[in-house]
Amino acid sequence: QKEVEQNSGPLSVPEGAIASLNCTYSDRVSQSFFWYRQYSGKSPELIMSIYSNGDKEDGRFTAQLNKASQYVSLLIRDSQPSDSATYLCAAFFYNQGGKLIFGQGTELSVKP
């Protein structure tokens, strides 16, 4: 089992729809989770951090964390073509001395 797994893409949604990106992690001790957005040919950009169970909202983005199910998700409301990118989920692994481990990424395409 991979330490951080994301649903395979690419994910395609129409403009204005809700995009749902999912991620599971293997380490029950992990407490810190992050979503990064990476445009083609660019470096990852931190867009959301979440540390507690429940939802965290920032503009059109909502991160959801369920530690019992070891599951993290990112919802993007009113998706725009400019949201088209690869979204990377990352978990901080305390039991490995503190490493940020990334999933393989999910490519999102928002069609006008």
Next chain:
Amino acid sequence: DAGVTQSPTHLIKTRGQQVTLRCSPKSGHDTVSWYQQALGQGPQFIFQYYEEEERQRGNFPDRFSGHQFPNYSSELNVNALLLGDSALYLCASSLQGYSYEQYFGPGTRLTVT
């Protein structure tokens, strides 16, 4: 507020050569982590430097080494380059003990021929 900077932007090397990549962290940050990102994959953790020491290391061979300077900037050195070392090398900075948020620089694209 100066962000993370990396140099060079692109680099082409021949198999067997050595390469040095450089990173300056975001203003106020003291920790630098290095990642390798192959095409279509997520970043893979190489190592992390704090207080001029390597604190954590991922599953990379000893050909990968690094250094952190008193001004918190860092270098990544790769010896005996292999074709498989071709990738985007990312530097991320953070503030130790504050949060685990890491901010990435623009990356160095290394091509080994």
